[in-house]
Amino acid sequence: MNPSATDKPAASTMAVDDAKVEVISLYKAEKKIYPRAVSGWFRNWRWALIWLTQLVFYGMPWLSWNGRQSVLFDLGSRRFYIFELVLYPQDFIYLTALLLISAYALFLFTAVAGRLWCGYACPQTVYTEIYMWVEQKFEGDRAARMKLDAAPWSFEKLWRKGGKQFVWIAIGLWTGLTFVGYFTPIKTLLAEAMTLSFGPWEWFWVLFYGFATYGNAGYMREQVCKYMCPYARFQSAMFDKDTLIITYDTERGEPRGSRSRKADPKVAGLGSCIDCTLCVQVCPTGIDIRNGLQYECIGCAACIDVCDGVMDKMGYERGLIRYDTQHAMAQKLTRKQMFMRMLRPRVMVYTAILIVVSAALVLSIALRTPFKVDVVRDRASLARLVDDGYIENVYRLQIMNATETPQRYTVQVEGLDGLALSETPPVLTLGPAEARWISLAAKLSPDAAQAMGAGAKPIRFVIERLPDQQEAARRLVEKSTFIVPR
């Protein structure tokens, strides 16, 4: 509910005969929100996370590793470099694990403390915060910004607005460049940027991503959360009565009203809320938290920070607006009891799944064989007779070196008595991150074939990577079949 548009008193006793019919428009221009700057504990956490996430995002492409960019998703050659790891399309399963981890982490945080992601880590929040900081530096805080917007154009308004736009666009373009820098080496990209010689797709993505950053963080802001973001929609499904949400303590706060700092509210018959509306002014989505939990609330806790400040000034206890749970409010639980309820089944299950999937991911990456093999039987010629009655089957092996150093490999075949490779292949040397197809024939002695009869027999190819300076030998076993003709 948007208070400005919908706060009409409910006409419950309205008689039908004096009901007036009016025409309303179902499309309306949104009111611009001027959030007031805030300082405090939660705001510091948010800025800590902004620093953390943005240092990672803007900084990572500039780090080098093994003589290349530390994190690079090379779509052209289908190699994903992440520090020591080199991932291939075959490693796509890791992305599944990553998505699972992300999803369950989200479920867990949301079940425990509501929209933590939205309030502290979501790019929409983070970039909006950065853009608002720039806006503040140029145009001043809430009141000054409102005044400036209402004022006629003047030189001062021009340089303030112009300066803000310039910095906004610069941040947007730099963000776009950084984003593309994860796919095209960023140093190359920067050199290209200097001469404006991007490729067509690079142009598109730099500008698109830059424009999206500028548009979303500069202009769309809370509209993204309110109308576009699907996550904001299904968030409430992850809440329960023990979820920490930002709540206004109605019992303590009401009846609200202004009073002198010296007056005893009990005598005046007032609650703790002095109705200063600062909580409404700092809210980035423009809601009044005192109306209870609303879907627009992104859980940024700006209202908690500002209200605690007011309570300090008034000499009242903090926490008129605080993180609390519906259960704790209803049953008057102590903080300790409330935190004990965090250990409820839902949270435990999320945590367990999260730990299992994370452990599985870490383990499987640690135990990953640094090369891959595909065995493909020749399809048309099932089997052939060669000299001395031997039966031969032909296979193609694709061997892929998943390390960044040259490696040597040997191939053997096993699984049937009397089965051997027709020609012992020489030791294969594959360059860094190289993949190669080789053809092999395996042959079976006539006696063995006679003994086992016709049909498809299971066999195994054993591919061994010879030890290099860093690591011992590793082997892979790939199954295939050997066909003995009638």
Added chain:
Amino acid sequence: MSDFISSGWALFVAAATILGLVFCVVILLIASRRKVMANDNTTGHVWDEDLKELNNPLPRWWMGLFVLTIVFAALYLFLYPGLGTHAGSLKWSSQGQYEAEQAKAKQALDTVYADFAKQPVEVLAKDAKAMGIGERLFANNCAGCHGSDAKGSKGFPNLTDTDWLYGGDHPTIVKTIVEGRQGAMPALAAAVGSADDVRNLANYVLSLSGAVHDPKAAAEGQPKFAVCAACHGADGKGMQALGAPNLTDKVWLHGAGEQAIVAMITKGKNNVMPAHASRLSAEQIHVLAAYVWNLSPRGAAATN
């Protein structure tokens, strides 16, 4: 071009598409204003005792996006095919796009092949890049029958030995790939005689390559070889002009041993290598043939 059995359907589809767009516009306009009871922001719908539906407005920019999609649709239908048989002012078609991309790919390849086309086979065989291309062409077009190691199997010749049915020099290999080959061995049981005659002849053929055979039967069968000599030569060394195999070596394309040879004489064989002129360009075949030529042990390839 037309996917429609009559112009009526094309008109029907076009009309339905345009009406759909108009419908979107109408809905947008209808929903823009609404008569409500003053002082009541609900639609009057209530669920579960207290769950009310409100008449909260949509943000205007969201409606703007809706308008944009309608504009986009109109533009798209003007530029691209979508309204029945209307081809669109850009004259785009998937067929045209395919051809354009093919032409582009061909152009890129032409520059690569242009150099190779000028070079003789001996030079190409030493060129790693050409041999790499040859290997991939072979894997895509030949390996299905001849095996990915080119050693063939029953009925499909081995290309890595020195035994060539039609000849192993580069121009002959090119001809084989371009035109294909029809290897025909007629059924000759009637010409040879009784079943015993056929068996004796088969033993004689076995004796030519020094394979295991019954010497007595071979001696009996020798005169009958006149029937075979027309194609395989008096000495049984084959004839490359006809693609008649050499019977004196150890290569048995259609199976070794008395039984296989008896079956061959009795029933004959039609063996086909398909023509590839329509699948591969002359330049591709030039490189591919060089690759095949290079599979044979050098020096012996052209002599046998």
